[in-house]
Amino acid sequence: MSVRDDDRRMPAPRSDGEGFAEPLAAGPEPVGAADAGRGGIARRRRRTVVLGVLVLIAVAGVSWWAGRATTTTTKLARAAAPPKAPVLTAPVVLKRLGTTVQAGGKLVAADTETIDVGSITVPNAESIVTADVVHVGETIGDGTVIAQVAGRPVFAFAGGTPMYRSLQYGDSGADVTELQQDLAALGYSIIDTSGTYGLSTSAALSALYRNAGYAPPPSAPIPGVRRKPPQAIMEPQAEIVFLAKLPATVAASKEPLGKAIGSPAVTLTYGSVVVNATLTVAQGYLIEPGDHATVSVGSGRPLAGAVRYVKRSVQSPKASATIAVRGIAAGAHVGSRVTVSIDAQSSSVPTLAVPIGALYANGNGNPYVILAGHGSQHLAVNVGQAVGGYVPIVNPPTQLLPGTKLVLDSSQASNGGFGGP
Numbered sequence: 001m002s003v004r005d006d007d008r009r010m011p012a013p014r015s016d017g018e019g020f021a022e023p024l025a026a027g028p029e030p031v032g033a034a035d036a037g038r039g040g041i042a043r044r045r046r047r048t049v050v051l052g053v054l055v056l057i058a059v060a061g062v063s064w065w066a067g068r069a070t071t072t073t074t075k076l077a078r079a080a081a082p083p084k085a086p087v088l089t090a091p092v093v094l095k096r097l098g099t100t101v102q103a104g105g106k107l108v109a110a111d112t113e114t115i116d117v118g119s120i121t122v123p124n125a126e127s128i129v130t131a132d133v134v135h136v137g138e139t140i141g142d143g144t145v146i147a148q149v150a151g152r153p154v155f156a157f158a159g160g161t162p163m164y165r166s167l168q169y170g171d172s173g174a175d176v177t178e179l180q181q182d183l184a185a186l187g188y189s190i191i192d193t194s195g196t197y198g199l200s201t202s203a204a205l206s207a208l209y210r211n212a213g214y215a216p217p218p219s220a221p222i223p224g225v226r227r228k229p230p231q232a233i234m235e236p237q238a239e240i241v242f243l244a245k246l247p248a249t250v251a252a253s254k255e256p257l258g259k260a261i262g263s264p265a266v267t268l269t270y271g272s273v274v275v276n277a278t279l280t281v282a283q284g285y286l287i288e289p290g291d292h293a294t295v296s297v298g299s300g301r302p303l304a305g306a307v308r309y310v311k312r313s314v315q316s317p318k319a320s321a322t323i324a325v326r327g328i329a330a331g332a333h334v335g336s337r338v339t340v341s342i343d344a345q346s347s348s349v350p351t352l353a354v355p356i357g358a359l360y361a362n363g364n365g366n367p368y369v370i371l372a373g374h375g376s377q378h379l380a381v382n383v384g385q386a387v388g389g390y391v392p393i394v395n396p397p398t399q400l401l402p403g404t405k406l407v408l409d410s411s412q413a414s415n416g417g418f419g420g421p
Contacts, residue, residue: 088408089372090355092393092400097351099388101286101342105277105323106335107297112251114264115146115156118238122150129255134266141247142182145212146266147255152239153214157182159242169222169232171197178242179235183208202232245270252335275305275323277340284312284319286344293323296339307342345387353390358406359383370407371399 119127131148140146140156147154159178167176177195183204184190192198199222206216217239219231251269254262275295279287287307295303305325312319323340358369359381371377379399384392393400 087372089405090358090408092352092354092402092404092406093390094350094352094402095390096349097345097353097387097390097392099286099344101279101283101340101344103277103279103283103321103340103342105275105295105338105340107273107325107338108276108335111245111270113244113248113268113270115241115243115266115268116263117147117149117154117241117261117265120149120152120154120236120238122152125150127260129257129259129261132255132257134250134253134255136250136253138250139247140243140250140268143186143208143212146241147261149261152236153209153212154238155208155212155240156246157240157242158244158246160244161242163237163240163242166237167197167235168220169197169199169202175242176201179205179240197232199230199232205233205235243268249273273325274308275325275338275340277321277323277342279312279319279321281312281314281316281319283344284310284321287321287342288345291345292343294341295323295325296341297336345385351392352396352400352402353392354381354400354406355408356386356389356391357408359391369400372405372407376407 127149129147129149130151133145133148133153134140142157144156145153146156157179159175159182161174161178163175165171165175167179172195174195176197180190180192180194180201183201186208188204188207189200190204191200202219209216217233217236219233222230222232248268248270250266252267254265256262275293287310289307289309291307293305293307295305297303303325305323307321308324309322310319311321321340321342323342354369359367360370361367366380367383368378368380371379377399379397381397381400382394384394
């Protein structure tokens with residue numbers, strides 16, 4: 001059959017009378033075509049579901065990543081923030097309270113005396129120091145040679161009357177009495193009338209010279225004796241000095257070997273040596289008479305001492321203290337510079353005390369401390385005078401024991417207040 005024949009045999013479309021043509025009915029669907037259509041729809045639906053699940057997974061992943069990024073940024077911000085400041089604490093202590101005052105000073109003597117050596121007349125000689133016989137720190141007693149000038153000795157004796165003249169046989173006076181008493185104290189026999197220069201006094205002087213290693217002064221016949229007159233030495237005025245007190249300590253000497261002797265030739269000290277210490281006004285108000293002190297003199301052994309007197313005034317820029325020293329170091333003498341350490345306001349027994357920084361005052365001025373680790377509990381206390389950075393606690397409460405931690409900065413306490421107990 002040809003195409004045309006088929007076309008002629010196909011029925012014409014019907015009209016509904018209103019100009020619309022009714023489509024021709026389709027022929028019967030081939031077998032298996034419906035099943036094939038339903039399978040394609042199912043496959044499309046599965047692809048849609050899978051695609052939706054993938055989209056949901058992708059959205060969830062993006063959300064997780066965004067959330068992770070946000071958390072990490074927050075952590076970084078927290079890590080970059082400064083750490084919370086710790087609460088500063090300090091323990092209650094049981095100790096002897098005291099502070100050490102360091103100062104400079106100078107060795108001086110409670111009593112001093114200077115010695116001048118007169119001109120010694122020796123034929124064809126000058127008054128030149130010919131031997132180094134005294135040394136700083138040496139003790140001077142009765143009959144000690146304190147100088148040698150032009151080969152002649154100068155003896156020291158105790159006496160209140162100065163050696164104002166040369167002595168010869170028959171002289172009398174207070175100077176002769178002093179000389180006789182000193183010679184007798186050294187063990188020499190004196191049988192002359194007290195205060196009168198006689199043969200036994202002359203004999204004692206001769207023995208003194210020889211025992212010291214010197215020739216006695218020239219002697220002269222006794223006036224009025226014609227037959228074999230006995231001899232009595234004439235004691236030169238320049239070879240004896242009388243000192244107010246003996247024994248004494250050599251503090252300084254101006255006896256340069258080979259040169260003319262200086263004036264004063266020797267400076268002596270009596271009794272205990274003291275230290276004049278120079279202090280600041282604040283140091284002056286820290287120490288009191290009786291405080292123990294240690295005096296360092298050069299490289300010598302430190303000396304023990306005690307504060308004898310304190311001079312201080314708020315109107316004065318300086319204060320001073322006099323310190324009595326027990327003993328004197330070898331080689332130390334008046335004028336030596338020293339270092340002084342004074343144990344100021346030292347308690348005799350251990351005392352419960354808190355650092356000054358752990359003490360606070362409430363609105364009424366009453367002192368209190370803050371216990372650390374107990375909710376910043378405020379505890380009222382009675383205190384004494386601060387010494388060396390610590391404040392003693394008077395009649396301490398039972399909560400305060402050695403080692404108890406106290407808050408040093410109340411602004412860091414948990415309640416953050418200064419309200420007080």
